[in-house]
């Protein structure tokens with residue numbers, strides 16, 4: 001930053017550069033004002049640092065303006081955004097860090113444009129060489145910005161899973177789309193400063209669309225554990241089973257209920273109970289593949305839908321259930337308290353399962369079979385797995401026989 005400031009007095013600003021800087025800065029702030037409510041809500045429901053819509057303006061500045069001026073402009077646009085939308089949710093130190101990463105990303109993009117030997121004054125002429133340089137500048141900007149953000153998230157939140165640290169493909173695609181909109185803004189500005197206003201409507205729509213995506217995600221997520229909530233699990237499981245009937249192989253359903261969970265609350269308190277639920281949810285999630293569905297049915301009950309091989313469906317389902325049972329049994333949940341960390345252990349879970357056979361039971365029937373098997377496991381002394389074996393629906397739609405699988409012997 002000091003280096004950038006030191007260059008400022010040496011800048012020879014011609015009229016077009018001043019106009020471009022004022023237009024970019026003005027539109028950047030106007031965008032923040034128009035999208036104020038959208039951005040506030042977005043920040044409230046997701047704290048992802050991976051997506052930043054103001055990069056449209058900071059990227060355009062990096063391409064068109066001298067690096068020091070682009071850095072100052074990025075700082076102004078970001079500080080205005082922080083003051084209006086993010087404060088107090090985003091503390092000052094985080095704001096300073098994000099601004100620094102954006103300034104460095106601008107300098108990287110600017111260096112690419114400079115080394116591409118593209119004349120910035122009078123701006124871009126639309127040559128093929130310039131288009132290649134713009135693509136490389138997008139890559140440089142996003143590489144520097146993302147690496148710094150990922151590094152900071154990894155250092156500041158070591159407890160996060162790798163996927164949360166890296167961000168997902170949607171985030172990466174959105175960030176790249178935003179930067180290409182920034183490239184279009186730079187081209188528009190080179191032709192006629194008024195044209196750049198055309199970038200604003202699609203940008204606002206993109207901002208809205210992103211909020212809708214997050215709202216949909218939030219509506220299907222259980223707030224306490226981050227798993228699918230009951231309604232979302234049902235919807236997705238219905239779709240998966242429908243596909244399984246039509247083309248894919250069989251599926252298995254597991255219903256899990258923590259044993260004597262009331263005692264955990266009574267002994268350690270409700271807050272600790274919530275953290276135990278979170279730890280159990282993480283453990284279950286880690287025992288299955290990404291495409292399997294893990295949900296919280298409510299209270300201390302979880303449900304899983306997973307693919308199983310057609311020849312050994314119930315063996316495989318029983319093996320997964322047994323792995324989950326053992327995983328919960330060995331869980332040590334560390335809970336911070338004012339008097340130092342406390343560890344909750346000795347948890348157990350009872351699990352009931354059902355395999356979706358070629359006769360194509362519906363979800364309700366499968367859940368009924370698994371649920372009855374679960375209660376059979378509870379009655380048999382808890383901390384065990386029982387599988388309900390379905391019969392062809394014509395003979396008896398919801399009959400089952402609970403297998404007498406001993407705990408540990410799935």
Ligand code: GH3
Pocket residue numbers: 224257258259260261262263265269270271272273274277298299300378382
């Ligand atoms: P069982 O082995 O028969 O399942 O015994 P249990 O104590 O687990 O079963 P019960 O259904 O009697 O109690 C469930 C308890 O789970 C009651 C409630 O205190 C607790 N619980 C339900 N939802 C939550 C939650 O969101 N957070 C916390 N901390 N506790 C919850």
Ligand code: MG
Pocket residue numbers: 257258299300301
């Ligand atoms: Mg229960």
Ligand code: MG
Pocket residue numbers: 257258259260261300
């Ligand atoms: Mg229970």
